Amino acid sequence: MGYQIMRRTHTCGDLRFSDLGKEVCLQGWVRFRRDHGGVTFIDLVDRYGTTQVVFDPESLSVGIDTQALANIVKTFTRESVVSVNGIVRKRVEGTNDIRNDTGDIEVLITTAKLLNKSELPPFELGNQKEGMLPGEDVRLEFRYLDLRRTEMIKTMEFRSRFVHLLRQYLESQKFLEIETPILAKSTPEGARDYMVPSRVHPGTFYALPQSPQLYKQMLMVAGMDRYYQLAKCFRDEDSRKDRQPEFTQLDMEMSFVTEKDIQDNIEHMLAYVWKSIYGKELQIPFPRISYLEAMEKYGSDKPDLRYNLPLVKLSDDLRNTNYGIFKKVIAEGGVIVGLNLKSDIALEKVGRNDVDRYIDLAKKFGLGGLTWMRVKNGTLESNIVKYFTPENIEVIKSKMDAEEGDLLFFMAGPWKKTLEGAGFMRRQLASDLNLIPKNTFQFHWLVDCPMFEVDPVSGKKDAYHHPFVLPYDNYNKGACFDILLNGYEIGSGSLRIYDPDVQKKVFHILGMSDEKIDEDFGWFIKALGFGAPPHGGIAIGIDRLITVLLNKETIRDTIAFPKNKKAESLVDNSPGKVDDERLEELQIMSLAINDTDFDNIEELKK
């Protein structure tokens, strides 16, 4: 007979009043211990709940060695794992814990065993008091303990449930879950790739996929018709609070569809999940907003539409203004937008000092400055009003719906920079002035996107989404769209190019030579030539979606083992160095300063 321990009969969330009198075995972690001298209470915890187990010598029948049992219970320190056998009994009258599902009962310990003691935890897992969580670096270093916290368990449960429901829906709609390679070919366009050296072919590298884009398109060529995958994707770019180097997408592709077909599918999928999780109907279809309207009205291609606070475009109405800055901007083909803070908030919460603060902030957001006026006694008041004709003032008032007491901000400059800056202002004001409703989820489709964007510095064209989007309107627009939630882009989709010649042309427009196209994408264009069906798809960022749905501060809170801002995993210290022999095997030499003797480097390079 080898080593064995007794099996538990219940989890720590199972026992109820109806189990009174049962002999049970529970196993779990010691979260809190309350030693009253004679009687000791232990909160025994596992994923499913908390059960109070009691060492109560006076209740024990004769024949049990209470002293021995006391000695065992004494070893049950915080967060150690223990096994207890005992009898389910009613709690003493008036000591029920109504907050806990198991709060009507407790387990009288008759035998107990320390399964594994715990080191003293570096932070308190059970303490639900606000602000007692340690810094995130400590949480990440001891992630297995952080994940032991109820809040993290709930998050993982939510995520698991959510993903399960997605799969359930997609399977019901004839989607096939197909896995695509993690070791893939590097595509030089787009994000920086994580590289994996090939031992068999020294000097060559696999790339970890930024998305399974080309594989899923080939699956459509293959006739799979409907594909999905919960795909791990990798991008070697700097992190943000909503961006990780390694993340999970719900990746989908469908053949013989329109943009609307894809969107309908997503809406129905989310509605299905919504109903299952929240028991409520999700309002579909989601409203559509064009790229142009999003930019000019909200200053963002992912506007938060839970609150209004729109920008008002005034460039066309102020053509004859004498105000120098506006005049110049109009002459240069720029844009002027206004933003109206209505009197009920403006008068109360935004004083002269605040206005100055916003002017400073505007400069930080890349705006040239910020002009402002107040509506007072039926007219506009500020030091620049004199430059505006009565007609100017009237048009401003009517376009911006300016009423007594309102505070008007104006931003002017080059189209994109100014609108994005104005978008930052809008967001900042909304957050400062508490205009953002909590616990509302506002899905939108961003549609009518451009095919290309021109880099203002280099003049080079870049794909707005990616180079595989089906262009239309003479290559000016792309059949692509984003799905937005509360100011986050949670996914993007498009119809794809299925004609090899069109695909080549798009690469040409992006400035690639025939040789380069052939080398990097020849294999893919070849595939399109073998009867690629019209197709399209979408990818939804699962980590980010869960983050928004659970109101988390960062995407890291929805990933079991995330990387920190510097792309390190604190729990296992990755990335790490490898032995020289391993590098030699791969025929790789490090040029990193700390690794290499620089006296020898030039020598070595030869």
Added chain:
RNA sequence: GCCCCGGUAGUGUAGUGGCCUAUCAUGAAGCCCUGUCGAGGCUUCGACUCGGAUUCAAAUUCCGACCGGGGCGCCA
């Protein structure tokens, strides 16, 4: 690569040039306690990220490094 914010016992914090032998809470250790549930009471333990500079005097000011976070760039 750049900008901003932060770094005080294991954890969370107070402390803006001398009242600091550094606050409070939590924790840990020990003792007391038979109905608690973030138990309670008493005692004890435990910290200014590092290196320079200014000063009679630095946790506090300045400079630099390191560490963490937020943002810009980047993320087709």
